[in-house]
Amino acid sequence: MRRHVFAAVRIFILLSVLAFALNACSSDPEPTPTPQPTAVVPPSPTPTPVPLEPDEVKTNAIDALVDAGSIWFLLEHENGFTEALGGLELTRVEGAITETGMSITAEANLGRIYIEVDAILIGTSTWLTNPLTGEWELLPNEENPIGFLQPIAAVRGVLEGLTSAEFIEPPEPGADYLLTSPLKAEALKSLLGEIIPDGTGVAEVVIDHESFEMKSARITGALQIRDSDSTVRILEMSRYGEKFVIEQPIP
Incomplete structure (x- = not known):
């Protein structure tokens, strides 16, 4: 009797396994997910820079000068000279200029005599080296031949005086701006005096073209x-913007 029971159990188990296997084979397989296409975003077009007008370039140059507050300055002449007090003919002036003073070297002619002097201007005071002895002297205002010199104001005057500014050549990418304009003498009074x-x-x-410094x-x-x-x-x-130290000379 026990053998018959075991045989029935074995048959039942075999039939169950067979049924499970048949069911697994007949079931539909899980569908493979279809990959979604990747969206292709077209690159944004590079904006074309808008060319500046001459007056915009000029305004940016004035701002660069004001922001700097100091410059290294050179005045020279291809032809002629700049006349200072007492008939002094300035041919070359070079040096450090700040908002409160300047330290310069000037080359000039007085009649047929060539002279070279150093000058320091701080506020309203001017020291000049004596052309003969080379020693520093504090000049009275009425005897100061270069007291009119204000190079930073003169540079700004040039820029502001470009009232009819136009490009000499159409601006090219990466190239400096070239401007031209009539310029009234009044714009250079801080450089010329009379x-x-x-x-x-x-x-x-x-x-x-980058910093807008003239x-x-x-x-x-x-x-x-x-x-x-x-x-x-x-x-x-x-x-532009260099920290120049300008001090009263020691006699």
């Missing part, structure tokens, strides 16, 4: 009494 009240010259300026200006024309139409003054500016 001027022809209605004098007008032509300015050609170079402005850095690098140079070439000014042609009669702006002082002894100028001719072919007088050419060259201004060069560099070292």
